[in-house]
Amino acid sequence: MLELTSVQIAHKRQALIKPVSASVNNGEIVALMGPSGVGKSSILAYLSGSLSSGLQGLGQASLDGLQLMQLAPEQRQLGLLQQHPLLFPHMTVAENLMFAMPKGGSQTERYRQAKLHLAEVGLQGLEERLPEQLSGGQQARLALLRTLLSKPNALLLDEPFSKLDKSLRQEMRQLVKQAIEKANIPAILVTHDEDDATQLAVQIIELEALG
């Protein structure tokens, strides 16, 4: 379970939004909504340990009882999906997946695993391509698969569908929902799209700016 307790974003010690508290159960998604610039993405950046300098995060977050803010980003075991898939351009499709898999097994075995996983999301036969050779939809699916293969304990979704066209958007929503349920992990979705929130989330939290 992912728990947020009075999480806020501040600038020069001045809180910018009203505190956010939420409990997200395994296999469920909670959506954060609000006007542009209110600080939705900053909350995810605070949780993932990548808040830009100049902003401060306040409040606590715990994942399965573990206090996240006391850990380095790489120790938090959070997966993050954003608008930009951020696939590593110098690695092939299979290498991007092998990079994310936990340590263990021979290179051949890891490569075989990567191929199997690609087939599961309909990307079979693309393992030797470079990310730039994939379509937008294929890149989005690969980014989701890569994140899940790193076995995160929670998923942060920062407007991951906003760059996709309407039909692809619907397909990705279903894929993400199924993946979260299958992995049985909590997820927080930041979006400005009502359809994203209503179709995926069990709870919608509206962020409000202070002052």
Place this chain on the structure above:
Amino acid sequence: MLSMLQRPLYWLIILGISMPLLLGLIGVVLPSFGYDPALGQLDFHGQHWQQLFHQSEFWSGLRLSLGSGLLATLFAYWFASSLIMVSFDKPWFTRLQAAITPILSIPHASITIGALFLLAPSGWLVRIISPWLTGFERPPNWLTVQDPNGLALIIALVIKEMPYLMFAMAAALTQLQPDKTLQAARLLGYERLTAWHFTLLPQVFRLMRLPIFMVLAFNMTVVDVATIIGPNTPSTLAVTLLRWFNDPTLLLRGQASAAALVLALMVLLCILVWLLVYRAIHHWRQLHAMSGGRSSWLRYWTLTGATGAAFTLCLTILSLVVLPIWAFAQRWRFPDTWPASWTLDNLSRAGDRLVSLSAASFSLALCSALIGLILALLLLEHERKYQRSDGTVIILFSWVLLPQVTLLFGIQVGLLFLNWNGNWFSVLGLHVLYSLPYVYLTLKAPYLAFNEAYLQQANRLRATPLRNFILIKLALLKAPIAASLAIVFSVSVAQYLPTLLAGEGRINTLTTEAVARAASGDRKLVSVLALAQAILPLICFMLATMIPRYWTTGRLALRRQFCSN
């Protein structure tokens, strides 16, 4: 009218920069095979090559050039990349960048003279720790500079080239998405420095190849730095063959030409080897990354490199600080840490000579910067219009990658033939040729990224294309133009060999004088010269940073002041 002239002008410039290149190469290839009409030798033969390969001085010089050039480049790259990796997401990264950038404008000879006065047995480093730590009351009998293995030369080259590679790497990072890439890798569980090695470094290296090869070529073939601080029994190959070329009997010219060709081939071979080794390392690193280990021992490699970088930066700062100390020192006995008394006499002693040398350096640098800028703008405008740049890039890069010592002797023969030797305009021409690649490279990205719609709109509003080009396009590009002018100014001030060979001793600059006097033992006078050599480009660099920033507000304030009525 101007657009009609554009194509012929472009081809004229290409001809102007490729002819001397060709002349330079022919001028060493033919004499190396015995054909040298100037000496009345018209038969082709391989005796000069045989003679060269029997020279032990050639082999030891080659060994030194290869060793010092490769090691200095390797250390500079290792230190620079490590410091960037360690400091990149730290709050002080921007301040570090701001502190390093001015160092780029300081000529090699100037910093090397500082390093000489720092590392010598009687240098500042030994003074700082003497006698309380070492017990030395006299300078120790050590070979800390001009050592036979070229260690001091390697240190001097790393001191100068590490900041440049850091600057190039920081510039390369702006073309990537470093923050997000690192974030993605770290959220997959990778430790910060390991994430750098597996995700960003392979991408950065692709963008860094040219700066690294420029540094490698420079380190292997440099003459002024090697003359000041490098070994002299034997010297590096570049210094040795300069001596052979200048041999008054002219009997060694053929052998020197063959050695100059070997040096050029060695540079190309080392670039190839560097690429092959890098490919092997890259392949190994990819395999390492695919194993899924979240923390690699490579992080310790990086932390060691960053420590080396911090140490090098300290040496750089001390090398620069020691120059004004010597320049204003009256009495500074060993082992005192500081001079016992200070004076302005060293400046006044340099007096008229200092003024004339500064004026010569300044006028050459200013003219070559302005000419270089105009030529680069013409090349880039043609490139923008016709979307072709391959030929231009190859010719310009050849000027940077081929050893100066190889090309300049052929060119010198041409100058002698035309009776243009020892002429200020010949020196200026060579300065322009060696500055042009830098102004072109600095301006290329911002110039080609300029939104032409502004200029098109201006042309629709007023039918004065040239005026609009200056008032709109160049005005909007004033920051990169000023930066490129500052870089070219610094490149020109630093030119040693082109000034020496085309000027034939009749045209002297701060650089030629400082290098010639470096070994004289008159540290006070040499420091004054080196300091003046460093200050000129530094002032230009500061102006280039300040003027574009305050140009518009200053212009408007002046207009309010004088045109209020």
